[in-house]
Amino acid sequence: MLDKEYITNRITTANDLQLVxxxxxxxxxxxxxxxxxxxxxxxxxxxxxxxxxxxxxxxxFATLQGDSEITNNLRSIYLFINRLITAGxxxxxxxxxxxxxxxxxxxxxxxxxxxxxxxxxxxxxAVVTGYTYGKGQLNDYVVKEEKWEKA
Numbered sequence: 001m002l003d004k005e006y007i008t009n010r011i012t013t014a015n016d017l018q019l020v021x022x023x024x025x026x027x028x029x030x031x032x033x034x035x036x037x038x039x040x041x042x043x044x045x046x047x048x049x050x051x052x053x054x055x056x057x058x059x060x061f062a063t064l065q066g067d068s069e070i071t072n073n074l075r076s077i078y079l080f081i082n083r084l085i086t087a088g089x090x091x092x093x094x095x096x097x098x099x100x101x102x103x104x105x106x107x108x109x110x111x112x113x114x115x116x117x118x119x120x121x122x123x124x125x126a127v128v129t130g131y132t133y134g135k136g137q138l139n140d141y142v143v144k145e146e147k148w149e150k151a
């Protein structure tokens with residue numbers, strides 16, 4: 001599991017493409033954690049992770065707008081992933097979860113490429129102050145090599 005402060009910083013400084021990228025990243029992480037819980041015969045953790053996977057899929061569905069070919073294709077892919085996850089959860093089948101990962105992984109890679117291209121179009125390093133703060137402090141973040149780093 002990634003550090004909570006790191007995730008919070010990524011979310012608060014992300015553009016729309018990066019937010020979708022984060023959803024895919026979380027989706028893959030929870031599927032992997034679900035597989036681990038399944039292998040360890042930890043049903044509580046398995047169910048928790050599968051719930052998180054479904055929550056993220058619901059959010060990905062919510063990002064789809066309109067009736068374009070791309071939107072319809074993504075909707076079909078998300079439905080397919082949901083069927084794989086549901087079958088994997090019901091039958092406690094890690095193979096179905098692996099199949100879901102094989103579908104999600106190229107989507108994640110594509111969104112990651114899109115968001116890095118978008119980031120590359122920005123002029124100069126992006127510096128953000130004040131979006132995230134702790135008690136008595138403001139944090140500065142700078143884009144370095146396509147990642148936000150604390151200044």
